[in-house]
Amino acid sequence: MTPYEELVEKVARNICIAKGLDPDWNYDPTGIGGGLDHRWKCFTGEATAAIATILEALSEPSEAMVTAGMNELDTPFYADIERGYRAMLEASPLVEEERKTVENGKSTHG
Numbered sequence: 001m002t003p004y005e006e007l008v009e010k011v012a013r014n015i016c017i018a019k020g021l022d023p024d025w026n027y028d029p030t031g032i033g034g035g036l037d038h039r040w041k042c043f044t045g046e047a048t049a050a051i052a053t054i055l056e057a058l059s060e061p062s063e064a065m066v067t068a069g070m071n072e073l074d075t076p077f078y079a080d081i082e083r084g085y086r087a088m089l090e091a092s093p094l095v096e097e098e099r100k101t102v103e104n105g106k107s108t109h110g
Contacts, residue, residue: 021039025038
């Protein structure tokens with residue numbers, strides 16, 4: 001399982017729990033006895049949408065975020081913090097699926 005897939009599962013499980021449901025409860029997705037699956041898998045679409053929303057919100061560091069980074073790293077250079085932040089975000093599981101999509105010739109967010 002990739003880090004992105006692990007993140008989707010974690011978010012889907014948390015959505016399930018937030019709705020008061022047991023994420024590990026087995027159900028029959030076909031309704032005709034065709035096999036059992038974990039309930040959290042019903043929430044992967046919502047999880048993917050939530051991750052995309054968070055990625056979009058975090059893609060550009062706010063002035064407060066850059067200032068906090070400058071204070072913590074003791075550098076007066078705004079551009080250095082922005083580049084570092086973007087590099088860290090690009091290396092995160094949040095962007096893994098976006099990298100795959102871009103490699104295939106299409107982007108999922110602006």
